[in-house]
Amino acid sequence: MSPRYPLVEFGGGDSLRQSHGTAVLSKFMEQLTAASSSMLLLDYDVTLAPFHTERHLAYPYPGVVAVLEKILDAARSRVIIVTGRPVLEIGPLLRPLNKLEIWGSHGLEHLMADGTYRQFPIGPEVATSLSQAESFLIAAGLSQRIEIKPGGIAVHWRGMPAVEMESVRTRTQRALSALVNQSGLRQLEFDEGLELRVEHPNKGDTVRSILRDLGDPTRVAFLGDDLTDEDAFRALHSRGLSVLVRPEYRETDAEIWLEPPGELIDFLEQWRDAVSA
Numbered sequence: 001m002s003p004r005y006p007l008v009e010f011g012g013g014d015s016l017r018q019s020h021g022t023a024v025l026s027k028f029m030e031q032l033t034a035a036s037s038s039m040l041l042l043d044y045d046v047t048l049a050p051f052h053t054e055r056h057l058a059y060p061y062p063g064v065v066a067v068l069e070k071i072l073d074a075a076r077s078r079v080i081i082v083t084g085r086p087v088l089e090i091g092p093l094l095r096p097l098n099k100l101e102i103w104g105s106h107g108l109e110h111l112m113a114d115g116t117y118r119q120f121p122i123g124p125e126v127a128t129s130l131s132q133a134e135s136f137l138i139a140a141g142l143s144q145r146i147e148i149k150p151g152g153i154a155v156h157w158r159g160m161p162a163v164e165m166e167s168v169r170t171r172t173q174r175a176l177s178a179l180v181n182q183s184g185l186r187q188l189e190f191d192e193g194l195e196l197r198v199e200h201p202n203k204g205d206t207v208r209s210i211l212r213d214l215g216d217p218t219r220v221a222f223l224g225d226d227l228t229d230e231d232a233f234r235a236l237h238s239r240g241l242s243v244l245v246r247p248e249y250r251e252t253d254a255e256i257w258l259e260p261p262g263e264l265i266d267f268l269e270q271w272r273d274a275v276s277a
C-alpha cells in the first residue's frame with residue numbers, strides 16, 4: 001500500500017497542498033513515461049466539461065478533445081469515460097473523438113472502443129421500485145422534469161428560478177420519501193437535480209471491474225469531481241492516481257486536486273507527452 005496523503009489535515013492550507021500535489025503528480029508522470037501501458041479514466045460533467053443548464057450543450061473545455069485525440073493516437077493509453085450519464089449522451093459531446101470506451105449510467109452500460117454495446121440487467125424488485133418512483137413523480141406534477149435513465153430516474157431543476165427550484169426539490173423529496181431507504185436503491189444529489197437509482201454498480205464497482213483485468217505494470221488514473229466519484233477514488237486507492245477536478249477544493253479521498261480548466265489541460269498535456277515519448 002502506498003502512503004496516504006492527508007491533504008487538508010496537514011493544516012498547511014493551499015500552498016502545502018499544492019506542493020504535495022506537485023510531487024505526487026511528477027512521480028506519477030515519471031512512472032507513466034516508463035510504463036508500456038496505461039489507462040486514463042475520466043468522469044465527464046464538471047471534470048471535462050463545465051456545467052451547462054442544457055445537458056446536451058455541456059461541451060468539454062476548449063483543448064480537451066484535441067489533447068485526448070493525441071493521447072489516443074499515441075496508442076499507449078486506453079481512455080475510458082466513466083459517467084453517470086447514459087452512454088448515448090456522451091458520444092455527440094466528444095466529437096470528433098471516436099473509438100472511445102464509455103461506461104455509462106455509473107457502469108450499468110458499457111460501450112467498447114470497437115462499438116460493441118451491452119447493458120447489464122437490474123433486479124426485478126429494484127425495477128418495480130423505479131417504476132413506482134416514476135408514478136409518484138408524475139402524480140406530484142413533475143413529469144416535465146423527469147429523466148428515465150438505465151437503472152435510475154432523475155429529476156432536474158437546472159436553470160429554474162430559486163423559488164420554483166425549491167418547490168420542485170421539496171415535491172421530489174416528498175414523492176420519493178417512501179422509496180429512498182429501500183435496499184438496492186440510493187439517492188444521489190447532483191448539480192441541480194436528484195436521482196434515485198440502483199445502488200450497484202456504482203463508479204467504484206466499475207473501476208474495480210476494469211482493474212480486475214489489468215496487468216500490474218499498467219499505470220492508471222481516475223479524474224472526477226462529484227460525490228459519486230469518491231467511490232472510484234477509493235476503489236483506485238494504492239493502485240493508481242485519484243484526481244479531484246473541480247473549481248473549489250473540498251474534502252476528498254482523491255490524492256490530488258486540479259482546478260479546471262488550466263490545471264486539467266496541463267495534466268492531460270503531461271499525459272500526452274509521457275505516452276508520446
Ligand SMILES: [Mg+2]
Pocket residue numbers: 043044045046047224225226
Ligand atoms: Mg461529474
